[in-house]
Amino acid sequence: MPDTFPNCATRPERPRVDALPEPGADALAHSARLQALIAEEIAAAGGQLPFDRFMELALYAPGLGYYVAGARKLGAAGDFVTAPEISPLFAQCLAVQCAELLEALGGGDVLELGAGSGVLAADLLQALASQGIAPRYHILELSPDLRERQRATLAGRAPDLAARVHWLDRLPEGFRGVMIGNEVLDAMPVHRFAIAGGKVLEGGVIGAGDGLAEAWLEPFSAGLVDAVQSVERAVGPLPDGFRSEINLRLGPWLQAVGAALAAGAVLLVDYGYTRADYYRAERSTGTLLCHYRHRVHVDPLRWPGLQDVTASVDFSAVALAAQAAGLALAGYTTQASFLLATGLDRFLGASDPEDVVRHLALVQGAKTLTLPGEMGERFKVIGLTKGLDRPWSGFAFRDLSDRL
Ligand SMILES: C[S@@+](CC[C@H](N)C(=O)[O-])C[C@H]1O[C@@H](n2cnc3c(N)ncnc32)[C@H](O)[C@@H]1O
Numbered sequence: 001m002p003d004t005f006p007n008c009a010t011r012p013e014r015p016r017v018d019a020l021p022e023p024g025a026d027a028l029a030h031s032a033r034l035q036a037l038i039a040e041e042i043a044a045a046g047g048q049l050p051f052d053r054f055m056e057l058a059l060y061a062p063g064l065g066y067y068v069a070g071a072r073k074l075g076a077a078g079d080f081v082t083a084p085e086i087s088p089l090f091a092q093c094l095a096v097q098c099a100e101l102l103e104a105l106g107g108g109d110v111l112e113l114g115a116g117s118g119v120l121a122a123d124l125l126q127a128l129a130s131q132g133i134a135p136r137y138h139i140l141e142l143s144p145d146l147r148e149r150q151r152a153t154l155a156g157r158a159p160d161l162a163a164r165v166h167w168l169d170r171l172p173e174g175f176r177g178v179m180i181g182n183e184v185l186d187a188m189p190v191h192r193f194a195i196a197g198g199k200v201l202e203g204g205v206i207g208a209g210d211g212l213a214e215a216w217l218e219p220f221s222a223g224l225v226d227a228v229q230s231v232e233r234a235v236g237p238l239p240d241g242f243r244s245e246i247n248l249r250l251g252p253w254l255q256a257v258g259a260a261l262a263a264g265a266v267l268l269v270d271y272g273y274t275r276a277d278y279y280r281a282e283r284s285t286g287t288l289l290c291h292y293r294h295r296v297h298v299d300p301l302r303w304p305g306l307q308d309v310t311a312s313v314d315f316s317a318v319a320l321a322a323q324a325a326g327l328a329l330a331g332y333t334t335q336a337s338f339l340l341a342t343g344l345d346r347f348l349g350a351s352d353p354e355d356v357v358r359h360l361a362l363v364q365g366a367k368t369l370t371l372p373g374e375m376g377e378r379f380k381v382i383g384l385t386k387g388l389d390r391p392w393s394g395f396a397f398r399d400l401s402d403r404l
Pocket of ligand 1 (some may be wrong): 072
């Protein structure tokens with residue numbers, strides 16, 4: 001099976017063939033330290049870890065995980081590129097939605113979950129300031145390394161507004177305002193499962209000689225079989241040999257988000273599908289992908305700590321868990337529809353074609369953000385609210401909530 005491909009600026013759906021560039025000696029030593037830590041935890045757990053715990057260590061082990069250690073990660077010099085990095089149009093459109101929600105709330109703050117390089121924070125603050133809105137901007141960031149990068153980005157890109165930004169270690173209490181998370185859900189650790197002989201098997205990680213291996217085991221994570229059965233009740237029986245992922249952390253996370261939000265909205269953007277599409281026969285090997293220097297492959301055990309490991313989002317599960325957490329569904333649509341409904345073409349139209357380089361970059365960015373073969377259809381936007389019952393402009397063109 002082909003398993004890697006080059007030059008994927010954004011997040012392609014499938015891997016393709018290409019060799020991965022070999023990491024340097026320091027990077028390999030770093031990965032070996034993380035692998036040793038994972039092997040110790042496997043031994044302490046009796047010989048196996050659920051995949052979500054492996055993924056949590058690979059991405060977030062203190063000082064060693066992919067998101068918390070010093071590698072570049074996002075951007076052209078990193079492993080993948082996200083929407084705010086592609087074009088400021090993304091932040092400008094999100095700012096339109098944010099401004100509308102903050103106005104309906106009579107004020108409030110913005111809280112960004114997992115702020116990456118800090119580009120969205122800088123551009124969103126600037127776009128809001130151009131509308132005369134200057135909210136406090138909180139960033140909940142698990143990675144000390146990314147916090148530093150965010151500070152530097154804000155200082156360089158929005159120096160007059162950088163003082164409005166505060167970093168948080170955990171969700172606040174009694175938050176009023178708008179929470180935003182771009183590509184946060186896909187970075188949450190997931191469980192893996194397979195169907196064999198009509199039964200559920202769990203994808204675990206075990207020790208194998210000096211390394212790690214994946215194994216399909218009798219389910220040993222609480223709640224996994226129930227969760228798969230609940231998927232099957234919704235989409236019908238999954239066939240033998242079907243493998244996929246399921247995010248058992250989504251419910252507790254949305255409970256915490258719902259509890260933190262006194263009043264306002266949550267706007268989440270990510271790649272994913274409705275439940276029916278997620279567990280479709282054509283995705284019978286799941287959605288898990290790994291990103292390393294703009295190559296995409298399917299081996300999560302390769303070089304732990306050096307590569308991103310990610311799974312697509314089941315947006316039906318997001319909507320269900322949100323409603324159980326006391327959040328109302330405001331809308332669900334494609335990234336293209338959301339950006340067009342919040343004025344992407346208007347912002348593009350205001351760009352000066354005589355400023356050729358900037359103008360062409362904006363045109364190219366708009367294409368990448370909205371074309372169906374790029375990010376336009378595979379990336380979705382979901383809006384959730386508490387105590388704020390009003391239509392969102394972003395869902396005015398095409399609300400697909402009834403498909404969830
Ligand atoms: C793929 S990056 C996206 C970064 C940025 N939002 C962007 O669009 O460029 C995923 C980010 O989500 C963060 N993250 C994952 N789980 C999180 C959680 N439970 N709370 C807050 N941030 C989280 C990671 O630390 C990482 O910064």
